[in-house]
Amino acid sequence: MPDHTSPGTLLSELRARPPLVHCITNFVAMNIAANVLLAAGASPAMVHAQEEAGEFAAIAGALTINIGTLSSAWLRGMETAAIAAGQSGKPWVLDPVAHYATGFRRAAVGRLLELGPAVIRGNASEIIALAGGASRGQGVDSRDGVEHAEESARLLARVHGAIVAVTGAVDFVTDGERAVRIEGGSALMLQVTALGCSLTCLVGAFLAVRPDAPFEATVAALATFAVAGETAASKAHGPGSFSWRFLDALAALDASLLDRQARLRCA
Amino acid sequence: MPDHTSPGTLLSELRARPPLVHCITNFVAMNIAANVLLAAGASPAMVHAQEEAGEFAAIAGALTINIGTLSSAWLRGMETAAIAAGQSGKPWVLDPVAHYATGFRRAAVGRLLELGPAVIRGNASEIIALAGGASRGQGVDSRDGVEHAEESARLLARVHGAIVAVTGAVDFVTDGERAVRIEGGSALMLQVTALGCSLTCLVGAFLAVRPDAPFEATVAALATFAVAGETAASKAHGPGSFSWRFLDALAALDASLLDRQARLRCA
């Protein structure tokens, strides 16, 4: 990445002017996602009700929508927020958690996709299924490798004009043409719930910093996660000790450390 | 326990083929319960809405229902899921949190009980009240000793054809005839919120592994919790340091360690 769009540069900008990130996420992720954003330096706000989600989306720098613990009432709030974000020119991120699992979820994601997310983040099974492929996901867990989702991701990015991020052992980000792989993180991250959901919120934070560069913003968020995850894992003895070390590592990360340790490769 | 139904054997089976556990639990427990299941090796999914809870229950290996932060909308989702679980032959666990506290709660538990849970898990005050006795519970906390709930548990098990687990300083599990006491754990566990709720979800995970042996599955879940709790407490300095050590201990537990350290006695 050129210096002015490197992960470290974007992290510095985020810290200098903490963006307000409007998160509509699931009940499992609420607390850890807010803590991840605070540790990274952003200002999270969890606002979901149809009565105010539209008004709030127009105030915030970016919006993130995650369908983890979906219901009809929440779906109405999500649609209201996504429409308002679109109208006020704010980018938003879609996290289609286990969208393949039920008819209700499939229909919900279909409607949200039509509202034009700037970024779609999912695990390999979710991205494969979203592109119309046959995924092997079980519940919310991926059973597919990221490498098997790359073509699906490119297709999805082109069809929806969005950045698509597939996260797993090695992450993959594409705008349909360009693509980057991001190494790092730790297998322990699969043993801690809602870290993927939290990453979606962090993508929103970087998008708010650089709404005009969603590809670079997404890469920066994933690189931040990967470096902090690797740092935390080096001292952790299990998922419990990983979690709090991960927040400490996120808070301690600075621009130069991030750019030095991020392992990005063009794909 | 015979070797083929020992806690360690069941834990090995759970790890070899991670079961998908459908959890409808309360807002306080969502995150820690998911982390407990992941640390133990299972695959949790929190799905509560009436629109999809039935479809999802049929996919999962087992279902758990906890009425902690109840509302009418959630109760409809719980009933839909319990009915679907019954129709597709999937076992489910009922956690009747503070069911004695309000009329709404009492009515809800009455309806759920009629849908045939395979296992009922509660603290002593909850189990005594569920069997029609006079409990001294305050809010969600038990004020009764497990030993005072044993007869209530046996009665409840016989009336509902279910396994009943009473958890506390020494746990008690019965199918109405057989009974086992499980020692271990730590007093620190009472200072960490939602560990009982998380245990209910873990009972679901073991039930999914051995739907034909709900008594042994319940004992295995409780033994796993007791051993991990004892391990974590040995190094903890309070409820905060206990929590993450407990997740580390759960993840580090293996079959032989579990069978060696579990303290089960026929009652």
Add this chain to the structure above:
Amino acid sequence: MPDHTSPGTLLSELRARPPLVHCITNFVAMNIAANVLLAAGASPAMVHAQEEAGEFAAIAGALTINIGTLSSAWLRGMETAAIAAGQSGKPWVLDPVAHYATGFRRAAVGRLLELGPAVIRGNASEIIALAGGASRGQGVDSRDGVEHAEESARLLARVHGAIVAVTGAVDFVTDGERAVRIEGGSALMLQVTALGCSLTCLVGAFLAVRPDAPFEATVAALATFAVAGETAASKAHGPGSFSWRFLDALAALDASLLDRQARLRCA
């Protein structure tokens, strides 16, 4: 403070007879707030539905209401609970999270204020805006110093006949006439989500202990938080390691330590 209303005396009373605290709080705060109350020695219960919130408020020692993740259904539960608390003579605490951010929130707080909270706790931006001033809050975060909210707090206290607590680097508590400043805590507390919300619940716990002395109860809760926060911060390396150390410090705090370390000044 005189000995019989010192923070330590009130903490001892709380530990001797753990009060049942009815908390209606947001999804982000649910777990950490319950853990804070348990660590301090109180008995938290999260009960929000209109169907039972009134019945439960009459059972509990005090009620706390936080509008963090508001919706119309939850607002009905909050109003039902506040009315029941009033009718049964139980004090309650209002936490007007980001009430200035949307019309829905402003209207909700207006209705709740009319139901007569005993204590209002907020950050400086929230208190300034509640008193009709121009605040600079962004989302849920304060952008104003506590010192700029003191006159707003005094005004608000007089108009509503309530104790008003403004929390920040140095906390400020007033009944409209008397006022106390409380030093302590740590800047790390701003990097951990929902600690303010948890403090609101802890104010409820102390209120339940001394419903007749809401000023002293509020000061005791804030002093407890400040001392535990300072203790935890002395060994923490970031927001992750702060969180669990804070719970350990709360649990380890005793009356004499609290009274020795609390830094209160009349204002």
